[in-house]
Amino acid sequence: MTREQIIALLPHGEGMCLLDTVESVDENSITCSATIRDDHPLRHNGEVSGIIALEYGAQAIGLWAALRHGAENKPKEGYVLALRNFKLHDRALPQNALLTITADKKLLGEDSAICLFAVASEKTAIAEGQITLKTGPTS
Template sequence: MRELYDIERVVPHRGTMRLVDRLVDWDEDTVAVELRVPEEGPFSHAEGVPAWVGVEYMAQTIAAWAGCHARAAGREPSIGFLLGTRRYESRTSWFPAGTVLRVEAIRELLGDNGLGMFRCRILGEGEELATANVSVFEPPDAMAYLESTQE
């Protein structure tokens, strides 16, 4: 049986930049997390959180998937990079504060070079609110990769 890790053990984001609250499920190809849209935070407004932040919700969900796989293999989660999105569509402009969202990601492709693409969606009260294809990159050694880009 897969362990449902504490979200802080699988997502590297900390403080107000960790936007997802709880790992709900994960397996070889899929992951689901939940979050409560905050009333206060770096993206909060009177209307709630803008729907474009959904891209980061999706990216952190993918980070949780990668972190679960790393933990299951006895490794620490690594830093990954959001490369971009395709076809981000939202049926709302805002996620109202207090709303519980479920974010799901399905691995569509993951290369040996660390490049991957996930099909993602955000649900609120069982209704699909946003969808996108999200491209990510997880280098074998994130720190060495970051240092090489500084030269």
């Protein structure tokens, strides 16, 4: 799956879509890739904070959920409701590195998903945890 196809499925728009490609996807998981470029939208003082790995995980989960529920629907806004067992192994994402983002389903509902996620660069762990994501209004 290409970046253009990903942008069509996520509500972030081209400027904030952080994922470049989908390497694999099935009913229980997704693996995406992304490169940390000089024009990264969340770069601050010359680097991208490691905490942004959470956003990579959330976008991968949102994309996986959109694919599972059918791509014919308009992209829905999603919200991180909970983050559990989050481990950050590096304070900054490595410049020009190719990231691998994985998400594995624990639970999928009509408007929510709970997934384990991991972000790595060249087999080196950057971050991991469990995200609960909800689509649609939060109230």
